[in-house]
Amino acid sequence: MTLLNAALQGVFLGAFYAVLACGLSIMFGVMRIINLAHGDIAVLGAYVVFVIVEHAGVSAFIAFAAALPVMVVLGYVLQITLLERSLKAGILTPLLATFGLSIVIQNLLQLAFSPDVQSLGGSAGALTTSSWQLAGGLSVSALGLVVLVVAVLVFGALQLFLARTRIGWMMRATAEDADAAELVGINSRSVYAWATAMAVAIAALGGFFLAIRSVFDPVSGPTQLIFAFEAVVIGGMGSLWGTLLGGIALGVAQTLGAQVHPQFAVMAGHLLFLIVLIVRFGGGRAVLRAAR
Amino acid sequence: MKVARWTRTSKLFTGGTAGVAVALACIPLVFESDVVQKLTTLLILVLLAAMWNALAGYGGLLSVGQQAFIGIGAYGTVFFADQGVTPYVAMILATLLAGAISLPISLFALRLRAAQFAIGMWVIAEVMSIIVRLDQNLGAGTGISLIQMNQYEPNFRQAYTFWLALAFTAIFLVALFLLLRSPLGTSLQAIRDDEDAARSLGVRVAARKRLLFVLAGFGCGAAGVLIVANTLFIEPGSVFSVQWSAYMIFMVLVGGLGTFEGPIIGAILLFAIQTTFTQGGPWYLVGLGATAALFALALPRGLWGTVEERLGLRLLPVGYRVVGAKGEERAA
Known part of the structure; x- marks a missing residue:
């Protein structure tokens, strides 16, 4: 039954990856770019919450609510200052520019805060400690459940937003064909800026979850980016619900891998990701051909 | 009108470069071993920059995972030396190993596009790092020394390592230079300029990219070999660090992506910065990251690419230029 419990914990872990x-x-769906600073932005979000908790002495949840508008503005500004320019310059430029941004954010965080690890677990109240034991050795932590429910709500809300609201329609139209969308009067610049603002806000939610479920430090970002990207690829790039499933698949792979050997957890996730890439892009056949 | 490759300046300069290489070879005879060690670091940076540029500048392949090959080179050296192979022979074997491993990786990695390739390579580097961490014989997570190097007297050791670095750098730069000047090189530059157009003209894009990928695998493996030979100690946390990719991106972007000379200039610049800000620290890295991003956005051809464009200057010519009837020259 420990295996089943490990898989269940994987679902909770995976919900966190899906939010990340x-x-x-x-951003990939709307603009076809991957933001290599995404993980660092999530960690930045965690630090913004951390600062508010330290200075205002409020609970982590209230601090997160206060941090959210800050992150929305940050995402908007990021798009109009940096990403918009890089989008026009070819497919490699957004990667190069956001990789540079990633290094800048990590080291600015090192300067502003110490390299020490931090956690917001203590200021999140009883949520981080309570759990229930179910029949058959299954255990459900309150925090895991909250993350899972929030993840489903975020993806559901996003689905509704894209399907029902005017900005959502504009986003889908721009994603389909930005030039054609411009022709019917959609301002793609503003659509892109809102998409990035949303992406950054949700990244901050991921960073917040990271901070209350475990620990973070200024260089936690790249690992979060890798996990997030793995979730996106496993779920099928450009598919929203796929990302939720991809995150859960990654989480389950990691917790099952940990059953083999504690150090094998992350490795199992990487292997799942590489296998999905090989299967999806047909590299498998080339590898077989070379082996013969 | 005719088409020419060489100009008087470029002939002089290319000849001069060979002279510089000979002069460099004499350095261990003249200078103290700490100078020699520093210059070995410079050569490693030049090699890394040239290899990353071969991938990104000519193949359009942006990798943030070349540290995978650096690690194979470094740990391969330790592995072979532990088997009783003479250290410097172990270094050659480890370089070959890195190149050999790059071939099967290329079979699947080259099917990925843009960000998938970039992060896919990164994950491959992470997987290698975890494998090393799981292996007690390689020092697991805490690192390992290349103790077999103790058999050499330190000054001699430093000199041998420098000569090896010089030989590797020269071999890989000359190989890249000749490759870019061959008919293959013309197709590589066509891919750099427009991949789809090149494909439609019958360029075998996949095969060409594989060539660059394997060359870069060898080259980054050689750099890893030199890193362990120069520092005598490695740990997975630093040798597989994505920081190497950050350095490579900085050097190539600042020097000039897709130019032959640019990465060398970028490497010298990074070396100068590292020597000035010896204690490193976050501000220095903030500067590196911001500069790389700025160059990507505002000056995508880098310092050398811009000079080349403005002045029509070619020092190590890999392309052709149109020479007008009256002797006035235009870059092709």
Whole structure:
């Protein structure tokens, strides 16, 4: 039954990865770019919450609510200052520019805060400690459940937003064909800026979850980016619900891998990701041909 | 009108470069071993920059995972030396190993596009790092020394390592230079300029990219070999660090993506910065990251690419230029 319990914990872990990956998926879906600073932005979000908690002495949840508008503005500004320019310059430029941004954010965080690890677990109240034991050795933590429910709500809300609202329609139209969308009067610049603002806000939610479920430090970002990207790819790039499933698949792979050997957890996730890439892009056949 | 490759300046300069290489070879005879060690670091940076540029500048392949090959080179050296192979022979074997491993990786990695390739390579580097961490014989997570190097007297050791670095850098730069000047090189530059157009003209894009990928695998493996030979100690956390990719991106972007001379200039610049800000620290990295991003956005051809464009200057010519009837020259 420990295996089943491990898989269940994987679902909770995966819901967290799905939240981290959501913003990455939005930006890829709308603009066809991958933001290599996505993980660092999530960690930045965690630090913004951390600062508010330290100075205002409020609970982590209230601090997160206060941090959210800050992150929305940050995402908007990021798009109009940096990403918009890089989009026009070819497919490699957004990667190069956001990789540079990633290094800048990590080291500015090192300067502003110490390299020490931090956690917001203590200021999130009883949520981080309570759990229930179910029949058959299954255990459900309150925090895991909250993350899972929030993840489903975020993806559901996003689905409704894209299907029902005017900005959502404009986003889908721009994603389909930006030039044609411009022709019917959609301002793609503003659509892109809103997409990035949303992506950054949801990344901050991911960073917040990271901070209350475990620990973070200024260089936690790249690992979060890799996990988020793996979730997006496993779920099928450009598919929103796919990203949720991809995150859960990644989480389950990691917790099952940990059953083999504690150090094998992350490795199992990487292997799942590489296998999905090989299967999807037909590299498998080439590898077989070379082996013969 | 005719088409020419060489100009008087470029002939002089290319000849001069060979002279510089000979002069460099004499350095261990003249200078103290700490100078030699520093210059070895410079050569490693030049090699890394040239290899990353071969991938990104000519193949359009942006990798943030070349540290995978750096790690194979470094840990391969330790592995072979532990088997009783003479250290410097172990270094050659480790370089070959890195190149050999790059071939099967290329079979699947080259099917990925843009960000998938970039992060896919990164994940491959992470997987290698985890494999090393799981292996007690390679020092697991805490690192390992290349103790077999103790058999050499330190000054001699430093000199041998420098000569090896010089030989590797020269071999890989000359190989790249000749490759870019061959008919293959023309197709590589066509891919750099417009991949789809090149494909439609019958360029075998996949095969050409594989060539660059394997060359870069060898080259980055050689750099990893030199890193362990120069520092005598490695740990997975630093040798597989994505920071190497950050350095490579900085050097190539600042020097000039897709130019032959640019990465060398970028490497010298990074070396100068590293020597000035010896204690490193976050501000220095903030500067590197911001500069790389700025160059990507505002000056995509880098310092050398811009000079080339403005002045029509070619020092190590890999392309052709149109020479007008009256002797006035235009870059092709």
